[in-house]
Amino acid sequence: MSYVEELESQLDQNFIAIRYNVEMEGPAIKPESDPDVQNILPKEEPYKSIATGVLYGDMEATLNGVKEGLEEDLSPIDIINNGLMKGMDAVSALYTKGFYFLPDLMLSGDSMMEGVKECEKVLGHKSETKATTVSFVAEGDPHDIGKNLVVMFLRANGYDAIDLGRDVPTEEVINAVEEYKPIFVTGTALMTTTMTVFPKVVEELEKKGLKVPALGCGGGSVRKDFVESFPMSVYGVEAYHTPKLADSILKDKKTWKELRKEYSEIVGEFVPEYA
Amino acid sequence: MKNKFGIAIDIGTSGIRAQALDLESSQVISTSITLRHPLPGANVVDHLHFAIEVGRDTAHDLLIEAINKVIESLNIDLGSVDRLAVCGNPIQLSLFHNIEIRDLAxxxxxALERLQVTPPSRDATITLPGEMGLKVNEKAEIFIPPAIKHEIGADALAMLVKSGVLEKQGIYLVSDFGTNAEIALIIDGEVYTCSAAAGPAIEGQMIEKGRLASPGAICDLELTDYGWKTLILDDDLMVRDGDVVDASNGKIISTSTDKIISTGITGTGVIAAFSLGLNTGLISIPKIKSDDHRIHLQDEIYLTEKDIFNIGKALGAFRAAHLTLAEEAGVLLDDIDAVYMAGASGFYVDALKSLDIGQIPPSSREIYQMGNTSLSLARDLVLDPALLDKLQTIAGQMRSKHIMLATSQTFEKIYSLELSLYDQGMPFWMYNEWLGRYGYQKIPPKESHPKIHRIFERDIPELGEEGLHIVKVGSLLEAEFEGCTECLTCIKNCPENAITMEDGVIMLRTDLCLGTACQRCVLACPEKVFKYGEFLKAEENNNS
Amino acid sequence: MKRFTRMVYKNPEEIVFGRAKFPVSQRWNIQFGAGYVVPEVKVAPQEGSEASKEKMTGECRNIAQSACERAVSIGLPTFMLEQEHVFQQTNNPEWAAECTQIQAEVLESYHDEYDIKVSLRQTPADIRLEERSPGLRGSDYDNKVEESLEACAANGASDICIESMGGKSVSDYGISRGDIKATLFGIGVLGSIDMEYVWDRIVNICKKYDCRPGGDTDCAQANTAMFMAGGLLDKDIAHTTAALARAMGAARSLVAVECGAIGPLKDCGYENPIVKAISGVPIATEGKNAVCAHSDLMGNLIAGVTDVWSNESVYHRQEMGGTTPEVWLQATGFEAALMNTALQTETAETLRDIYTLTDKYRDPQALILAYDNAYRIGEAIINYGKDPYLRSRAAALEAGKIINEASEAGKLYLTRFERDSLDSALKVLEELPMDADQFTDECLRIYTRKVAEFDPKSYEL
Known part of the structure; x- marks a missing residue:
């Protein structure tokens, strides 16, 4: 018997030495050991390894898990809902806590999307989602980091986010709205020369009688007062607000006017721009 | 015999700088600068947007009007001017030259297809004052240097030529730190360029107490045993000692013997505050740890957390751009032999602080602060007309590759790390871990003994015996709006105090106005009668 | 040259304070590691005493006198007095000679009068400068170090020690920038090379006199990492990284023993428990009674297997309880009495375990020096015993493994910073070549350029 078993096991460390650095910051436990993540992650295989693959942004592990599940004749819908989406839920939980950052989300989001594609191959059609949304970057503008984040957050939350890419002519946006019937459209622009297209898009939508809320987002030059200077549009402040706005449109049938009024409430945090 | 003169002009986003030269002696006679650009707007895209909205001719006229004012103040006989040379970025030069600009917008x-735009040639050109509207000897020649490529303008050519790196073996990083930073990485003569939209914070704009490098502006800070010492630009743009203050509450610890009053802070001053704040623990990104969450400097100049975030994003854009260039070119930042900083911001900033906070790679060993290379190339052109052809040859033969940051996957990944850092408080070691995970190089360790070469005392080395004139530019545009109730909401909402009202007539100063990017006056008007375009119509009527 | 390829101790349970496999005897009837722990006191001369030789020798006499006086007045059976030289003492070998002589006279008079077992340790300063040509070897400073060492040995030192600085230029670079490769090169390769140079010389000097070659410490490197790591809330460098540097330091400090140093090894070598586990020589250590000099996170644990218990250093001045030589000798003396009581009552192992457990999970740096873990690192070192590079790499990898195991067992949680620093350091270490020449070539290419002070000639590279 060494002292480790004899004496060490009797100790309560709290009376001897406290690692205040760990107390303050929390221990660097593996993401999967986080108690909230533990509650979210499925217990049974292959869902567990699929979700864990997404959690770590490990595309290979995710796809292996998905393929294994499909070979075992599990339903692709179950794999998406019980595996891939659970992994993404866990990622969101860690992001909210400040343990995960943007790049974690991007990597996990990619793994999740590849997994979904694999399932849809077997399914033969697109999987069921909460609803469809359409996102574009203004014509003449290449800056799409913001739009990519919006699309990622929406997909991570179970929306079918149609990504029209950058430098998208107004006509193409209108066509997409007609085709996909989204619950809302998001537009982003960084340049002052290109953001002027937003009111034009709204005008065209109105002309065609397409009453969809439009979320105007963007970098330095797009501001709330600009976005609110034309109808139907709502100023989006942070990319991660988008799914919450989407949920409120979908579940609570919020109109664009209500979104403008209740923005802070809907996204569940203080937003200085709306104060 | 009457003296023959030449005029060198640099049109920058933040103002016009011009110098009169004696063509016989090659001496500088006088220097005039403006502290604003005559077109409304805080950055070059604003100028572009303004020009597109109001029409190219109007924008051209406003610019020329300002240049005329500037050269008038040079105090030389404008009738004896033989040559002028104008340098600047492609947008400014196109506005000056009054050629197509929409390809840059x-x-x-x-968009270009829909608008049926054909990009114009931006090769080296010689034009005449009459065509441009410049009020000088009408037989004088105006030299316009070439752009290297569509995306890389004459301003970039200027910094490359003036740094002398094109002919050298080795790896060099050359940047002009402006609102839109031009950055070039040169590997044995092969040039990789990009332009990083750093945002106006870097020039002191969009900073609550910010202003451009001009008399009275705090341009740097020094840490002393007792507090932070401000360094302030005097009327000749020389750096003078200001007061020593306790930055956490603004208490003056010792007053400067120069008794110089500060009126604002430049981008380089903000960078200095950021660097000192980090080193002393007053800043813990994204927070300022003073009672009122502000950093206090002398004469009630302060910085807010929002200012710090804005400068952080700008610096993040630089660092992400450097990494992207190095990754695209397949070299390590650590292997860069020398770093050249051009422009006023790149001159007045303390290079050690730049290194500290990531404005230049931390591994920079040799740092050259070159000053305004655009003006200096214009000066060279005035004195040596044959240089124009040489520049065209250099531009034509340059092996160069432009990296469009907005579409670069590498930049997107790295910039998202910067956002995580400045917005979400991601620790820096984690940033480095992520670079590793992406398969990119890590941020190199800091060079312990960098050599800094700052040859001149000012960004413009010689002001001439007549010294420096500061010219106020911009027009006062007037408009009357039907239905205006004179509630003054527009005036209250203007962030730049550009609007005044007298007897129902609203007056707008173009040099102060932030232009089409702002429009707070228009958007705030409760009666919805404030029409920005009315000012410009009035302007056209005046001209005709 | 002898290299350790086997553990002298067959299992960690055997290692305890006050007992070493190879005890050391010195004049004045003192033994180390022979069944009792010796308290040590070390006092730095007052500022200003370096102004002249007379002031310095007077200062040294007073320090010795105070220590002896307190030792007999509180009943200490034994103690060691160590004098660490200031620059002037080493740079003027005649100062070293006279200071040593005067202290030896004081100690001898007390030994003669009270029969108290005493020891006089002299530690010249390593004043060599790598950045100044011709570097670490053959410079005037290098010659002065040698002359001073000999002056001490010839004038009554019981043993001589040094805190050699070889490899510091590169390890400082590595430690401050989190470049674990540079840290390994500086400690494991350059440090080990310079140790051979320094220690062959010291051992040869000692052969000529009644003076023992004591030991060295990785003060210049692993302690730099420890001080920079600071307290639990400091974040300049991760404590996990500092722990790896410590493990490397053990492979490097072992070289002194391999060259012929017999101990007790020098007090500020926190890596000494590892070296003792491998080589069986007695060691000096310092912890809770060295708080006058610095703060560490293993104040009790480091007493677990010690043979000489030291106060590290304190300025010569007056405290409320007396002068500092008196006060701090009393502190180390009473702690040694506790250990000696345990030895006499055959409860030493229990006290050792209690010492160890008070700090084992306070910090990763403490964890790896707990005697059972120190033994494991020792084993990793002797597995590659013949290759200084590979054995310091193995030591660091084993230390990483020990930290990871404790972390997985939920006994020592790490912060994200500590965790990620450790993971990335271990990744780098694992991927390093298994060939010392290849590693050295790579490092020479990188660090001759990056570290201005580094001069390969100083290591005959």
Whole structure:
């Protein structure tokens, strides 16, 4: 018997030495050991390894898990809902806590999307989602980091986010709205020369009688007062607000006017721009 | 015999700088600068947007009017001017030259196709004052240097030529830190360029107490045993000692013997505050740890957390751009032999602080602060007309590759790390871990003994015996709006105090106005009668 | 040259304070590691005493006198007095000679009068400068170090020690920038090379006199990492990284023993428990009674297997309880009495375990020096015993493994910073070549350029 078993096991460390650095910051436990993540992650295989693959942004592990599940004749819908989406839920939980950052989300989001594609191959059609949304970057503008984040957050939350890419002519946006019937459209622009297209898009939508809320987002030059200077549009402040706005449109049938009024409430945090 | 004169002009986003030269002796006679650009707006895209909205001719006229004012103040006989040379970025030079600008306003093919825009040639040109509207000897020649490529302008050519790195073996990083930073990485003569939209914070704009490098502006800070010492630009743009203050509450610890009053802070001053704040623990990104969450400097100049975030994003854009260039070119930042900083911001900033906070790679060993290379190239052109052809040859033969940051996957990944850092408080070691995970190089360790070469005392080395004139530019535009109730909401909402009202007539100063990017006056008007375009119509009527 | 390829101790349970496999005897009837722990006191001369030789020798006499006086007045059976030289003492070998002589006279008079077992340790300063040509070897400073060492040995030192600085230029670079490769090169390769140079010389000097070659410490490197790591809330460098540097330091400090140093090894070598586990020589250590000099996170644990218990250093001045030589000798003396009581009552192992457990999970740096873990690192070192590079790499990898195991067992949680620093350091270490020449070539290419002070000639590279 060494002292480790004899004496060490009797100790309560709290009376001897406290690692205040760990107390303050929390221990660097593996993401999967986080108690909230533990509650979210499925217990049974292959869902567990699929979700864990997404959690770590490990595309290979995710796809292996998905393929294994499909070979075992599990339903692709179950794999998406019980595996891939659970992994993404866990990622969101860690992001909210400040343990995960943007790049974690991007990597996990990619793994999740590849997994979904694999399932849809077997399914033969697109999987069921909460609803469809359409996102574009203004014509003449290449800056799409913001739009990519919006699309990622929406997909991570179970929306079918149609990504029209950058430098998208107004006509193409209108066509997409007609085709996909989204619950809302998001537009982003960084340049002052290109953001002027937003009111034009709204005008065209109105002309065609397409009453969809439009979320105007963007970098330095797009501001709330600009976005609110034309109808139907709502100023989006942070990319991660988008799914919450989407949920409120979908579940609570919020109109664009209500979104403008209740923005802070809907996204569940203080937003200085709306104060 | 009457003296023959030449005039060198640099049109920058933040103002016009001009110098009169004696063509016989090659001496500088006088220097005039403006502290604002005559067109409304805080950055070059604003100028572009303004020009597109109001029409190219109007924008051209406003610019020329300002240049005329500037050269008038040079105090030389403008009738004896033989040559002028103008340098600047492609947008400014196109506005000056009054050629197509829309190809610079939109990216991708759709907008340009719809508008049927054909990109113009931006090769080296010689034009005449009459054509441009410049009020000088009408037989004088105006030299306009070439752009290297569509995306890389004469301003970039200026910094490359003036740094002398094109002919050298080795790896060099050359940047002009402006609102839109031009950055070039040169590997044995092969040039990789990009332009990083750093945002106006870097020039002191969009900073609550910010202003451009001008008399009275705090341009640097020094840490002393007792507090932070401000360094302030005097009327000749020389750096003078200001007061020593306790930055956490603004208490003056010792007053400067120069008794110089500060009126604002430049981008380089903000960078200095950021660097000192981090080193002393007053800043813990994204927070300022003073009672009122502000950093206090002398004469009630302060910085807010929002200012710090804005400068952080700008610095993040630089660092992400450097990494992207190095990754695209397949070299390590650590292997860069020398770093050249051009422009006023790149001159007045303390290079050690730049290194500290990531404005230049931390591994920079040799740092050259070159000053205004654009003006200096214009000066060279005035004195040596044959240089114009040489520049065209250099531009034509340059092996160069432009990296469009907005469409670069590498930049997107790295910039998202910067956002995580400045917005979400991601620790820096984690940033480095992520670079590793992406398969990119890590941020190199800091060079312990960098050599800094700052040859001149000012960004413009010689002001001439007549010294420096500061010219106020911009027009006062007037408009009357039907239905205006004179509630003054527009005036209250203007962030730049550009609007005044007298007897129902609203007056707008173009040099102060932030232009089409702002429009707070228009958007705030409760009666919805404030029409920005009315000012410009009035302007056209005046001209005709 | 002898290299350790086997553990002298067959299992960690055997290692305890006050007992070493190879005890050391010195004049004045003192033994180390022979069944009792010796308290040590070390006092730095007052500022200003370096102004002249007379002031310095007077200062040294007073320090010795105070220590002896307190030792007999509180009943200490034994103690060691160590004098660490200031620059002037080493740079003027005649100062070293006279200071040593005067202290030896004081100690001898007390030994003669009270029969108290005493020891006089002299530690010249390593004043060599790598950045100044011709570097670490053959410079005037290098010659002065040698002359001073000999002056001490010839004038009554019981043993001589040094805190050699070889490899510091590169390890400082590595430690401050989190470049674990540079840290390994500086400690494991350059440090080990310079140790051979320094220690062959010291051992040869000692052969000529009644003076023992004591030991060295990785003060210049692993302690730099420890001080920079600071307290639990400091974040300049991760404590996990500092722990790896410590493990490397053990492979490097072992070289002194391999060259012929017999101990007790020098007090500020926190790596000494590892070296003792491998080589069986007695060691000096310092912890809770060295708080006058610095703060560490293993104040009790480091007493677990010690043979000489030291106060590290304190300025010569007056405290409320007396002068500092008196006060701090009393502190180390009473702690040694506790250990000696345990030895006499055959409860030493229990006290050792209690010492160890008070700090084992306070910090990763403490964890790896707990005697059972120190033994494991020792085993990793002797597995590659013949290759200084590979054995310091193995030591660091084993230390990483020990930290990871404790972390997985939920006994020592790490912060994200500590965790990620450790993971990335271990990744780098694992991927390093298994060939010392290849590693050295790579490092020479990188660090001759990056570290201005580094001069390969100083290591005959």
């Amino acid at each position: 939109y990216w991708g093919e759709h």
